[in-house]
Amino acid sequence: MAAVVAVANQKGGVGKTFVACQLSFYTARAGARTLLLELDQQMNASRSLIRGGRVAVAGFTMLDVLEGREGVLPEGDLVLVPGHGGLGALERQPARHNDFVNALQRFLAAVGKDFAVCVMDTNPSPDVRYAAALATADFLLAPVQLNQEAIDGIESLMLHKRYGFFRMRELLNPKLELIGILPNLVEATPFQRANLQQLVLRHPGLLIPVVRGQAAGYAYVPTRTAIAEAQAAGVPLWELRQTSPAEASPCDGVEGKVLQGRSAMPLRSAARDAWREIRPSFDAITARLLREV
Numbered sequence: 001m002a003a004v005v006a007v008a009n010q011k012g013g014v015g016k017t018f019v020a021c022q023l024s025f026y027t028a029r030a031g032a033r034t035l036l037l038e039l040d041q042q043m044n045a046s047r048s049l050i051r052g053g054r055v056a057v058a059g060f061t062m063l064d065v066l067e068g069r070e071g072v073l074p075e076g077d078l079v080l081v082p083g084h085g086g087l088g089a090l091e092r093q094p095a096r097h098n099d100f101v102n103a104l105q106r107f108l109a110a111v112g113k114d115f116a117v118c119v120m121d122t123n124p125s126p127d128v129r130y131a132a133a134l135a136t137a138d139f140l141l142a143p144v145q146l147n148q149e150a151i152d153g154i155e156s157l158m159l160h161k162r163y164g165f166f167r168m169r170e171l172l173n174p175k176l177e178l179i180g181i182l183p184n185l186v187e188a189t190p191f192q193r194a195n196l197q198q199l200v201l202r203h204p205g206l207l208i209p210v211v212r213g214q215a216a217g218y219a220y221v222p223t224r225t226a227i228a229e230a231q232a233a234g235v236p237l238w239e240l241r242q243t244s245p246a247e248a249s250p251c252d253g254v255e256g257k258v259l260q261g262r263s264a265m266p267l268r269s270a271a272r273d274a275w276r277e278i279r280p281s282f283d284a285i286t287a288r289l290l291r292e293v
C-alpha cells in the first residue's frame, strides 16, 4: 500500500507545491512508483508538471475523485491526477463534505496498492479538502517560512481546534504521523538564523533530523533561484538544463564576461549546487516515507 503524504500548511506561498513536485520526482527516481494528487484549484502543480512533460497525466481530475467519479490511471513511474478550477466550490456544499472525504479514502484504498508513494499537494486554507487530505494521509509534511508570523502559525498548524494536526489525528485519522515541519525559503541572514534558532528551541520535535557529513542538523531548504526555475519548467531540480543564451555557460571573451555578469553562475551548475544543498533533507523525508527509519 502506498505511503500517503499530505504536503500541507494553511499559509500560502510557503513552498507546498515545490516540495510536492520535487519530492514526487525524487521518490519516482528512487524506484518508488509515485502518485501525485493536486487538491488545489490554483493548479500550480498540474500546470508546472504538465508543462515539463515528465508525468503521466490521468484523464480525470481531483474534482472527479472527490465527487466520486474516477477512471483508470495511466501507466508510468510518476502519475498525476490534476487539480481543477471547481475544487474551491466544494467548501460551499457542507451537506456533501463527508462524501468528499469518503470518496478520497475510497479512491486511495483502490489505487494505493499500485503505488509505493502518494503525495498530495494541498490548498492553502483549512477547509474540507485540507481535512480530506489529513483524514486520508499516513504522514503530514509542512513547509514553513522563517518569519515571526509563520512561526506563530505553527501553533495553529498543530493545535487548531478543528484542523490542527492533533485534532485531525484524534477525530479522523489515528494513523496520521508527522514527518515534520520543513523550513523553506531560508536566507542566510541574522534575522532568519535567529528565527531558526527560535524554532529549534520552541519546537525541536517538529523539525526533521538530518545528518550532513558528520554534522547533525535539521532539514531545511534555502532560497535558490534554480528552485523557482525548475518549478517553472516542471522538471526535477537535478535535471534543469540551460535553455537560453542568457543561461548558457560563460565562454571566453567579452561576450562571456557580459553573460557572467548577468547571472553569476550558469543555471545548470546553480541547479546542481542547489540540489546538493537540499538533497540530504529530501533523503531524510523519503526514508521516513519508505519507512527506512
Ligand SMILES: Nc1ncnc2c1ncn2[C@@H]1O[C@H](COP(=O)(O)OP(=O)(O)OP(=O)(O)O)[C@@H](O)[C@H]1O
Binding pocket: 011, 012, 013, 014, 015, 016, 017, 018, 019, 040, 042, 044, 122, 123, 124, 184, 185, 186, 221, 222, 223, 224, 225, 226, 227, 228, 229, 231, 232
Ligand atoms: N526554496 C525556494 N527557493 C526559491 N524559490 C522557491 C523556493 N520554494 C518555493 N519557491 C517559489 O516560490 C513560489 C511559491 O512556492 P509554492 O508555489 O511552492 O508555494 P505554495 O505553498 O504551494 O503556495 P500556495 O499556498 O499558493 O499553494 C513559487 O514560485 C516557487 O517556485
Ligand SMILES: [Mg+2]
Binding pocket: 016, 017, 018, 040, 044, 045, 121, 122
Ligand atoms: Mg501550492
